[in-house]
Amino acid sequence: MISREALELRVKRRKLKNRIFHSVFFLSAFFGIAVLFVLLYDVVQMSMGWLNWNFISSFDSRKYEEAGMLAGIVGSLYLIGIAAPLSFILGVATAIYLEEYAKPNRLNWIIQANISNLAGIPSIVYGLLGLAIFVRYLGFDRSVLSGALTLTLLILPVIIVASQEAIKAVPNSLRSASFALGAGKWTTVFRIVIPSSLPGMLTGSILGVSRALGETAPIIIIGAVAYTAKLPTSIFDSFTAMPIQIYNWTGLPKEEFRHVASAGIVVLMFILLSINALAIIMRNKYSKKF
Amino acid sequence: MLANKNPTKTDLSYKGKKALLEMIMPKLLLIVSLLSIITTVGIVIILLTESYGFFKAVSIVEFLTNPKWTPMFSSQNFGVMPLVAGTMMIAIGASVVAVPLGLGSAIYLSEYAPSRVRSIVKPMLEILAGIPTIVYGFFALSVVTPFLKTIFPELTLFNALSASIVVGIMILPMVSSMSEDAMSSVPNNIRNAAYALGSTKLEVAVKVVFPSALSGIIASVVLAISRAIGETMIVTLAAGSLPNLDFNYLQSIQTMTAYIVQISKGDTPHGSIEYLTIFAVGLALFVITFVMNILAKYISGRFKEGYQ
Secondary structure (H helix, E strand, O other): OOOHHHHHHHHHHHHHHHHHHHHHHHHHHHHHHHHHHHHHHHHHHHHOOOOOHHHHHOOOOOOHHHOOOHHHHHHHHHHHHHHHHHHHHHHHHHHHHHHHHOOOOHHHHHHHHHHHHHHOOOHHHHHHHHHHHHHHHOOOOOOHHHHHHHHHHHHHHHHHHHHHHHHHOOOHHHHHHHHHOOOOHHHHHHHHHHHHHHHHHHHHHHHHHHHHHHOOHHHHHOOOOOOOOOOOOOOOOOOOOHHHHHHHHHHOOOOHHHHHHHHHHHHHHHHHHHHHHHHHHHHHHHOOOO | OOOOOOOOOOOHHHHHHHHHHHHHHHHHHHHHHHHHHHHHHHHHHHHHHHHHHHHHHOOHHHHHHOOOEOOOOOOOOEOOHHHHHHHHHHHHHHHHHHHHHHHHHHHHHHHHOOHHHHHHHHHHHHHHHHOOHHHHHHHHHHHHHHHHHHHOOOOOOOOHHHHHHHHHHHHHHHHHHHHHHHHHOOOHHHHHHHHHOOOOHHHHHHHHHHHHOHHHHHHHHHHHHHHHHHOOHHHHHHOOOOOOOOOOOOOOOOOHHHHHHHHHHOOOOOOOHHHHHHHHHHHHHHHHHHHHHHHHHHHHHHOOOOOO
16 A cells, blocks of 8 residues: 555646646647747838838839839739639539539549548649649640639639538538428529538638638749739730749848848738638628528 | 519429429539549649650669759759658658647647637637748748857758748648647547546546547648648748758758759750659659658548547
8 A cells, every 4th residue: 555645745746747738738839829929020020111002013123122012912813813713613513512412432432532632732733733734735824824723723622622511511401491392403502502501612712712822832833923024914924923022032132132022921911811801700700500 | 485484383494494404513513523533633644744754864763763963963963862851851850840849739729728718829820820831931031040040050041950940830730730620529528537537637638638539640740741741932942952961950951842943943945854853853742742641541540449
């Protein structure tokens, strides 16, 4: 038998160990948040005095005082303007097929397994795909269209998975009610399932779009230009994008361009955070509880 | 027809249209769904055919065993080892940062944190996960490298250390959130049984919850490492462009991804051997990440404990 004192000591030690590790775990959880704040502080602080209306409304320049982000902002809007609706339609269609129509056979299993595999492929590999297919084979050259199509394929898995989750949350009783009224399968999907799951689908798509906005590597590979002094007028024109410009400025040797890059990052992050906030608000406002 | 706006049973064209839609839509949706398969097949075919052109000029043996990678020099060497070594250095360094911190924060969020703290910390980690990698690359150059320089004065401007730490920070939310999901799905009655035996929270977390959630935790780590291997912008900006086999974290290296970017930025003519190298390197990258993703899937499926 152990004496009472020894036992109490052991319990004390165990409790102390628990308290110590509580702090260790707490600190590791807050490490990420601390980094987030250091990062945001650094970027905002460096952009002070550099981020102004001139920066947003003028073209890039080899002189740091005159460098601006207009071409990047417009280029990114072009990319998103094509990639967002396209990937939404394709993603939602795939999700509807998998959730509402697909029978559990081999083909459908392969489609589903393949989607989670696609989500794990590095974005730079999508860039190589876009380079070979859109730029070379289909002859779209280094255009807005090539970039947008590459980004569409890249964010498609994200949108499919999010839409599948949204469709799964629609209770079967709603479908049964629709069938009981004599509606067919498609009518039920179109009139009942899609409207009920739309907020979830849109939220997922918005998050996909915000990922596309920040992607740099794939559009470097398909050949977005680093420096341009004109805006694209058609989808077959060459383009630059916000992350490309940030990358370019960060790599320039002059120290002042670091400030230009940080101003660019503030603009990009502001747009991304606004988009994410919109997604969260939509999720909270329109999400239905069944 | 005009008089009868409301469709009735006798309105054949309305019924016909409906029936047609009911017939066509499933097939149309299936065709769209096949796009995801076409994408994968397209990636494999592109990488294989373009690499085939490369391997006609450079033997696979040389590609895998030559210890030098100097495609842009006059004496060309095409050994992928230095690029793979650079990538592995980043993956290992990033795991050293992300695995302990990610697991620690997952245990905190799943076992210790009051729900109010959780509801603040989790969205913050989501924001961290949503930051574009180009911004992390900038952060590595403007904050992390200067900071490390005060500790290691011999550090070069571009180095593997700074890049691995920042890649580690980038994959941290992934390890944390996926491990936390795995731990949260461990049923409470198992925890309560351990508490009833007088366990402390730490003992429950480490000896009961952690082993039960192990498959999900390992899967999250494998996926995060796979993400680190495919990471491009941080290593392009912060790790430099000097492929070598020195395994020195304080010096410049080059990863597979950073090499692809370096070539893509230049004016390499289409069809030249330098142009083809990016597809050969891309193929190697694809194979490595593909194997890791399959492995993660296998682990999380194979060792999943069933609870009733």
